[in-house]
Amino acid sequence: MMHRGAVWLSRSLLGAALLAVVIAACGPSRDADVPSDAGVAADLERLLGPWSPTPFPVDGLLVGEADRVCRADPTSLVRDPALQIVAVDARGGGRLTLLYRAPTDLGECYLLIGPDGRMTGNGSGSGGAGATAPNELAMHSASHTGTDGNKPGDTAITGVAGPAIARVRIIRSNGEVIDASVGGEMFTAWWPVFDDRFTIEGIDAGGATVARAADGP
Numbered sequence: 001m002m003h004r005g006a007v008w009l010s011r012s013l014l015g016a017a018l019l020a021v022v023i024a025a026c027g028p029s030r031d032a033d034v035p036s037d038a039g040v041a042a043d044l045e046r047l048l049g050p051w052s053p054t055p056f057p058v059d060g061l062l063v064g065e066a067d068r069v070c071r072a073d074p075t076s077l078v079r080d081p082a083l084q085i086v087a088v089d090a091r092g093g094g095r096l097t098l099l100y101r102a103p104t105d106l107g108e109c110y111l112l113i114g115p116d117g118r119m120t121g122n123g124s125g126s127g128g129a130g131a132t133a134p135n136e137l138a139m140h141s142a143s144h145t146g147t148d149g150n151k152p153g154d155t156a157i158t159g160v161a162g163p164a165i166a167r168v169r170i171i172r173s174n175g176e177v178i179d180a181s182v183g184g185e186m187f188t189a190w191w192p193v194f195d196d197r198f199t200i201e202g203i204d205a206g207g208a209t210v211a212r213a214a215d216g217p
Contacts (some may be wrong), residue, residue: 154192
């Protein structure tokens with residue numbers, strides 16, 4: 001399911017133009033929280049930079065714009081106002097993922113950020129959500145793209161992680177470790193390689209591995 005809503009976030013960021021666009025979408029009540037334009041610029045540059053196995057935080061104004069784009073298309077599956085953002089997965093590579101949660105539902109929205117800074121929805125999903133066991137760890141969606149010439153494809157996953165799980169990591173078959181973004185008893189991650197064999201581990205606040213799940217043979 002593709003979204004066509006987009007917001008212009010110019011890479012010539014050291015000026016009021018970018019902040020004016022973001023503030024207009026987020027509303028005047030956010031004026032007191034506006035960071036320096038250099039800070040917003042740095043966040044966007046990281047989003048457009050190389051992929052990282054470890055996610056990093058981004059400014060709330062950019063997250064607010066991403067949320068607006070996710071909800072703007074009438075075909076979006078995260079338009080329900082009861083769905084609230086619980087996690088943001090930012091790890092470069094020109095992509096951003098938002099996870100949403102409501103008392104009985106969950107959702108996800110994927111965005112692409114082009115070289116010119118245009119943020120565009122790239123699919124969404126939603127489903128019912130019940131109570132989560134403390135150490136529950138389960139993948140509820142996975143998407144893969146195959147190779148195309150020299151392009152390596154990619155893998156994206158989302159799932160549920162119980163309240164006793166503080167950290168989720170993915171261990172690829174080659175041993176590479178990828179840290180997922182976690183929030184609202186959900187997790188998500190993506191990596192720029194087609195991959196159908198990996199292990200997911202749930203780690204509690206004390207650093208102990210309390211759950212494992214596997215994908216592939």
